[in-house]
Amino acid sequence: MLLLQEEEIEAEEEDDSSELGDDEQTGYRTRQDRRNLVMIYMLFLAEAIMSSSLSTQIMVLVPSATGCVDMDVSFLRSILQCAYFFGSFAGVSWGFVADRWGRRKVAMLGLAGMASCCLCMGFATSLQAFTGLRFMAGVVGSAVTVSGLAMLADATHGSNDRVTAVARLPVIALGGSIGPLAAQVMRCVGESTRIGVFGRFPGLSSQIACASFVLSIGVAEMFLLKEVRTFLSLNAIRFTATDHSPDTPPTYVEVD
Numbered sequence: 001m002l003l004l005q006e007e008e009i010e011a012e013e014e015d016d017s018s019e020l021g022d023d024e025q026t027g028y029r030t031r032q033d034r035r036n037l038v039m040i041y042m043l044f045l046a047e048a049i050m051s052s053s054l055s056t057q058i059m060v061l062v063p064s065a066t067g068c069v070d071m072d073v074s075f076l077r078s079i080l081q082c083a084y085f086f087g088s089f090a091g092v093s094w095g096f097v098a099d100r101w102g103r104r105k106v107a108m109l110g111l112a113g114m115a116s117c118c119l120c121m122g123f124a125t126s127l128q129a130f131t132g133l134r135f136m137a138g139v140v141g142s143a144v145t146v147s148g149l150a151m152l153a154d155a156t157h158g159s160n161d162r163v164t165a166v167a168r169l170p171v172i173a174l175g176g177s178i179g180p181l182a183a184q185v186m187r188c189v190g191e192s193t194r195i196g197v198f199g200r201f202p203g204l205s206s207q208i209a210c211a212s213f214v215l216s217i218g219v220a221e222m223f224l225l226k227e228v229r230t231f232l233s234l235n236a237i238r239f240t241a242t243d244h245s246p247d248t249p250p251t252y253v254e255v256d
Contacts, residue, residue, distance in 0.1 A: 048176020
């Protein structure tokens with residue numbers, strides 16, 4: 001009797017594994033899975049646009065910085081980059097929050113924070129203000145990075161293309177240069193029409209361009225990005241026998 005029960009359990013496990021075979025090999029075979037993977041990549045694109053927006057503000061801040069300290073552009077850039085990366089240490093805390101709230105909620109919160117930081121950077125006129133904003137940008141940007149990496153790991157769980165999916169990230173980061181490029185164009189256009197608030201804050205037009213890109217990605221993520229679960233937790237339910245008595249049939253309990 002016990003042998004028969006064990007054979008039945010093994011047969012059920014083999015049926016479950018055969019049904020999941022194609023999904024575990026391809027990882028994201030369905031159209032919805034592929035779309036969700038693209039939206040996960042868009043999270044990294046938004047973070048790349050945010051982190052590379054530094055170059056459009058350097059020339060605006062150099063005159064205010066040289067008024068008190070004699071420093072060149074490379075040293076100023078190093079200070080601001082360090083502020084951004086120092087804020088990225090908050091990613092450790094965002095990881096715990098993502099485990100409790102969900103990856104999608106943390107990613108949406110990070111996108112909203114990045115768009116707000118982009119707009120606030122347009123009003124920065126001193127080195128101190130811009131350094132603080134770059135630190136806050138690193139804090140909220142790490143939320144997008146951590147949640148994006150977690151969702152990417154979940155989406156490619158058990159897939160043979162897992163390494164390929166991660167290898168695409170540097171290419172997506174390269175696409176983040178579209179933000180500074182559009183910002184530089186807006187800055188050049190704004191120099192010829194410095195009126196009103198754009199005359200008081202020369203870097204505002206460029207930061208509006210970066211914020212527009214991040215906000216557009218955030219709106220798309222709101223409607224298209226779905227919370228990712230591993231294929232094993234979605235498509236397979238693991239059961240175990242709790243009673244091996246020959247007089248009673250086995251009872252199965254779901255195991256997380």
